[in-house]
Amino acid sequence: MAYGEKLIDHYENPRNIGSMDKHATDVGTGLVGAPACGDVMKLQIKVSPDGIIEDAKFKTFGCGSAIASSSLVTEWVKGKTLDEAESIKNTQIAQHLALPPVKIHCSVLAEDAIKAAIADYRKKAGTMPRTESAAAVKVAAE
Amino acid sequence: MATKTIEASPKEAPAGRNIQLPIYLDYQATTPTDPRVVEAMLPYFTTKFGNPHSRNHSFGWEAEEGVEIARAQIAALVGASDKEIIFTSGATESNNLAIKGVGRFYKDRRNEIVTVVTEHKCVLDACRHLEEEGGFKVTYLAVKQNGLVDLDHLRQAVTDKTALVSVMAVNNEIGVVQPLKEIAAIAHEKGAFFHTDAAQAAGKIPLDVEAMGIDLMSISAHKMYGPKGVGALYVRRKPRVRLQALIHGGGQERGMRSGTLPVPLIVGFGKAAEIARTEMAKDNERIRRLSDRLFDAINKQLKDVILNGDREQRFPGNLNLSFSYVEGESLMMGIRDIAVSSGSACTSASLEPSYVLRALGVEEEMAHTSIRFGIGRMTTEAEIDYAVETIVKHVKKLREMSPLWEMVQEGIDLKSIQWSEH
Numbered sequence: 001m002a003y004g005e006k007l008i009d010h011y012e013n014p015r016n017i018g019s020m021d022k023h024a025t026d027v028g029t030g031l032v033g034a035p036a037c038g039d040v041m042k043l044q045i046k047v048s049p050d051g052i053i054e055d056a057k058f059k060t061f062g063c064g065s066a067i068a069s070s071s072l073v074t075e076w077v078k079g080k081t082l083d084e085a086e087s088i089k090n091t092q093i094a095q096h097l098a099l100p101p102v103k104i105h106c107s108v109l110a111e112d113a114i115k116a117a118i119a120d121y122r123k124k125a126g127t128m129p130r131t132e133s134a135a136a137v138k139v140a141a142e
Numbered sequence: 143m144a145t146k147t148i149e150a151s152p153k154e155a156p157a158g159r160n161i162q163l164p165i166y167l168d169y170q171a172t173t174p175t176d177p178r179v180v181e182a183m184l185p186y187f188t189t190k191f192g193n194p195h196s197r198n199h200s201f202g203w204e205a206e207e208g209v210e211i212a213r214a215q216i217a218a219l220v221g222a223s224d225k226e227i228i229f230t231s232g233a234t235e236s237n238n239l240a241i242k243g244v245g246r247f248y249k250d251r252r253n254e255i256v257t258v259v260t261e262h263k264c265v266l267d268a269c270r271h272l273e274e275e276g277g278f279k280v281t282y283l284a285v286k287q288n289g290l291v292d293l294d295h296l297r298q299a300v301t302d303k304t305a306l307v308s309v310m311a312v313n314n315e316i317g318v319v320q321p322l323k324e325i326a327a328i329a330h331e332k333g334a335f336f337h338t339d340a341a342q343a344a345g346k347i348p349l350d351v352e353a354m355g356i357d358l359m360s361i362s363a364h365k366m367y368g369p370k371g372v373g374a375l376y377v378r379r380k381p382r383v384r385l386q387a388l389i390h391g392g393g394q395e396r397g398m399r400s401g402t403l404p405v406p407l408i409v410g411f412g413k414a415a416e417i418a419r420t421e422m423a424k425d426n427e428r429i430r431r432l433s434d435r436l437f438d439a440i441n442k443q444l445k446d447v448i449l450n451g452d453r454e455q456r457f458p459g460n461l462n463l464s465f466s467y468v469e470g471e472s473l474m475m476g477i478r479d480i481a482v483s484s485g486s487a488c489t490s491a492s493l494e495p496s497y498v499l500r501a502l503g504v505e506e507e508m509a510h511t512s513i514r515f516g517i518g519r520m521t522t523e524a525e526i527d528y529a530v531e532t533i534v535k536h537v538k539k540l541r542e543m544s545p546l547w548e549m550v551q552e553g554i555d556l557k558s559i560q561w562s563e564h
Binding site: 003011014017019031032033034035036037038039040041042059060061062063064066067112 | 469476559
C-alpha cells in the first residue's frame with residue numbers, strides 16, 4: 001500500500017507520545033479499541049482550570065494509519081476547549097491524512113479516543129472534590 | 143523530493159555494507175528466477191519457438207524435446223516417472239485439478255474428502271466448491287498447536303468412503319512440514335488416495351513419491367526459482383489414479399489438461415528443478431545457518447518474540463515470528479526497506495488476522511503481531527544482519543509507543559481489561 005506524505009510523517013515522527021498520570025484530576029484518559037481487532041489507542045488530555053486542553057499524549061498499538069491518526073489528533077486538540085475538541089470529526093482526520101478506504105476505521109477510533117478522554121475528564125471533574133471546590137470558588141467570584 | 147506517495151526503498155544502503163535495498167525476505171510469496179533458468183529459457187522464445195504438438199516438422203520436434211527433458215527433470219526431483227508429470231499453469235490449478243478431478247471421477251463409489259484447516263485457500267476453496275456442487279462430504283481437520291496434523295484425528299476422519307486425503311507438505315505461512323509418509327499410510331489403509339500441495343516444498347525439502355506414498359502432488363515453478371505461470375501435477379500411474387479434466391480441448395497431457403504447452407516456461411521449470419535437485423543440500427545448509435542467525439540475534443535483543451509453528455518440523459527458510467504488543471503492519475511500515483509478509487490483516491476489510499495462525503490457537507492479538515521472514519537462495523549474511531538491526535530498532539520504538547506494552551510492564555493483565563470491540 002502506498003501511503004500519503006502526511007501519514008508517513010506522523011508515523012515516522014509521531015507527536016506527543018507518552019503518558020500522563022491517569023489518576024490526576026486534571027487528566028482525562030481515553031482507552032479505545034481492542035488488541036484482538038489489531039488496534040488500541042490510549043489518548044490523554046490535561047485540562048486547565050478554565051477548560052482549555054493544555055497538553056495531550058498518546059500511545060497506540062495499531063497499523064501506521066492508527067498511529068498517524070492518534071498523533072494528529074493530539075496536535076489538533078491542544079489549545080482547544082473541550083467542546084471544540086469534541087467536535088473533531090473522523091472525516092477531517094481521514095481527509096487530512098488521505099487515509100485509504102480500508103483505513104477509515106483508524107480515524108473513527110481516533111475520534112472515539114478524544115471523546116472517551118473528554119468524558120473521563122468530565123466524569124472526574126464532576127465527582128472529584130478538588131475540582132468541585134475549584135468550580136465553587138469560580139462561582140463565588142462571579 | 144516532493145512526491146505524493148512514498149514507495150519502497152526510502153534510503154540508501156548504509157555505507158560500507160555490501161547490500162542493496164530493499165532486501166527481499168519474502169521467498170514464500172515468490173522467488174527470483176535463477177539466471178541459469180532464464181538462460182535456458184531464452185532460445186525457446188526465439189529460435190526454438192515451435193509448438194510441441196506439431197508432429198510434422200523439426201520446429202515441433204525441437205520444442206517437444208525441450209518439454210520432455212523438462213518433464214524428466216521435474217520427475218527426477220520427486221522420484222517420479224516422467225509419464226506421471228502433467229503440466230499446468232501453477233499450483234493453484236494443480237490443486238484444483240487434483241481435488242475436483244479425483245473427487246468427481248470417484249464420486250459414485252467414494253464421495254468424501256479429508257483435508258486440513260491450514261491448507262492454502264485454493265485447496266479449501268476447491269473443496270468448498272465440491273460441497274456446493276453437491277454430493278460430497280468434506281472434513282476439515284484441525285491442527286495441533288505446533289501446526290501439525292494429529293494423526294489419530296486423521297485416522298478417525300478417513301473412512302472407506304474417502305476418495306482423497308489432501309494435506310500440504312510445507313505450510314506457506316508458518317513453514318511446518320507435515321508427516322507425509324504417515325499421512326499417506328493412513329489414507330491407503332482405507333483405500334483413499336493421498337494428495338499433497340507441495341508448492342512450498344518441492345525443491346526445498348527432499349520429496350520421494352515412492353518412499354512417501356504420495357499419489358498426487360502439486361508443484362509450482364516460481365516458488366523454486368523458476369518462472370511464474372507454470373506448475374505441475376504428479377499423478378501416480380501404479381496403481382493408477384484417474385481424474386476428470388477441468389480444461390477440455392486438444393487432449394494434451396494425456397487428456398488431463400488440454401492446451402498448448404508454454405514451452406519456454408516448462409523448459410525453465412525443468413532447469414529450476416534440476417538445479418534444486420543437485421544443489422538442495424548446499425542451499426539448505428546455508429538457509430538453515432541464515433535462519434538460525436536471524437532467529438538467535440532477534441531473540442538475544444528482544445524479549446517476548448514467539449516462533450509460530452513447530453520449532454523442529456519446519457523448513458528453516460520460513461520463520462513466522464510474533465512480536466508481542468507491536469502490530470505487524472505498523473512494523474512492516476517501519477521496516478519498509480525489508481520486504482516481508484504479515485499475518486495481520488489490518489489491510490483487509492474484515493480485520494481478521496491470519497486463519498492459519500488462528501488455527502494454531504494463536505490469540506488474535508498475537509496473530510496481529512506476526513511477521514513472516516522468508517529466506518532463500520539469494521539471501522546473504524549481510525542482508526540478515528541489516529534486517530535484524532532494523533527490526534530490533536523498530537520493535538523497540540513501537541513498543542515504546544504501545545499502550546499494551548506499557549500496561550504489561552506495569553503488571554496489568556491485558557485479559558482483565560474490558561476492551562471495546564469495534
